[in-house]
Amino acid sequence: MFGLNAIRRTLGIVALAAGKVPSFNEKFKIQDRIRGPFPEGPCFWMHGASLGECKMLLSLAKILRAELPDLPPILITTQKAEVCAYLEPLASKEGVLVSIAPLDTQSAIRNFMDAVKPVMLVLAENELWPGYLAAMREHSIRPSVALVSGRFYRCIDTHEFRSIGFVSMQTGADLTRFVAAGDYSVAAKTIIGGDWKLLSWAKSGSEVESPKDFCVDTAFLSFHKEEWKPLLEMLELAVKANESIVLAPRFEEELPKFRAGLEQAGISTVEWPEVKPGAVSLVTVYGKLTEVLQTSKSSVIGGSFSRSLGVHDFWESLKLGVATCIGPFSRGQQASVEALLREGAIAQIKTAAEYSSRSVPDVKRVYCFLAHEREKVVSSYNAFVNFIQTTLETDNSESKNDSESKNNMDASV
Secondary structure (H helix, E strand, O other): OHHHHHHHHHHHHHHHHHOOOHHHHHHHOHHHHHHOOOOOOOOEEEEOOOHHHHHHHHHHHHHHHHHOOOOOOEEEEEOOHHHHHHHHHHHHHOOOEEEEOOOOOHHHHHHHHHHHOOOEEEEEOOOOOHHHHHHHHHHOOOOOEEEEEEOOOOOOOOHHHHHEEEEEEOOHHHHHHHHHHOOOOOOOEEEEOOOHHHHHHHHHOOOOOOOOOOOEEEEEEEEOHHHHHHHHHHHHHHHHOOOOEEEEEOOHHHHHHHHHHHHHOOOOEEEOOOOOOOOEEEOOOOOOHHHHHOOEEEEEEOOOOOOOOOOOOOHHHHHOOOEEEEOOOOOOOHHHHHHHHHOOOOEEOOOHHHHHHOOOOOHHHHHHHHHHHHHHHHHHHHHHHHHHHHHHHHHHHHHHHHHHHHHHHHHHO
């Protein structure tokens, strides 16, 4: 534990130095992540890493506000400035706050906690920052951290896991690894709850249906520059078949590389929302994937054509009834992908040359698979709500008793 604190102090010193470089500070908001300003609390704090997790948290926040209207203001934080910029207008419509997350350094977290005064912390997927956990342990009467839609492989230090009171993991394998890593010191309620990117859909009662009106034959979504070689090979096959194609890079800054590569390959491009047979429509604006999928017949999910990356969100495509394919790698989602492949709800392209002969999953198989996922997600969400209510009621009751004891002591004196 001493070693970890020393590392965090060192990181704090490095961050302060980096924050003095204008270009670096502008891109990563170092000064904002150390000093704020952070929203004034008390707040119900949620934290996610990137856009997919934060969109899930926003849908969760919307549901919680409707079902638990007495909750304090909900705050969503993320490390990425571009995700903050995307979320803010959407969140403001729902009465939800958005802020850049504090660095996991002692001074930054102290500044954040003093301002926000979080009554609870909800972490998405695998954002188990030790400083966040330690701060909540010191701040709260009882474990008041929840890990939802959890994914877990390994962790350097599990000392602060005792601050976690509720755990909903995506798969049984994730849950087994989490409990084993905690060396049985985790006193939290644990449950296998599926991927909460499905939560809004699961609670809506909507069913999976194939798109009836589509103008896009294939959408290539969330691709990285590291996947360029297999991506180009698939795009060339799609163009040869005169398909209407959409390409959305994972990062906006990689768009020029993709555009230049397509030009060099002699492939014509347009910009979304324009779509043309035999051309690639490039998505140039952040956060358009749902819009693209709503008009797509099939999709190929990026992050899965390089061993070093992690496959990106395929649930959005599946729940919209789009025939969904991934590449040969499924880092970060192996258990879910294996189950989807086993049930025929998703298809796999093992080499780019297989693109033209890829199978198309039957929407009925997708429907059956997601029906089972819906049960897990809704059940785990209900357990999560019970955890919130129990935790906040207990904290309020114990705080009231402490206050009454102090008043009685003052009166006797």
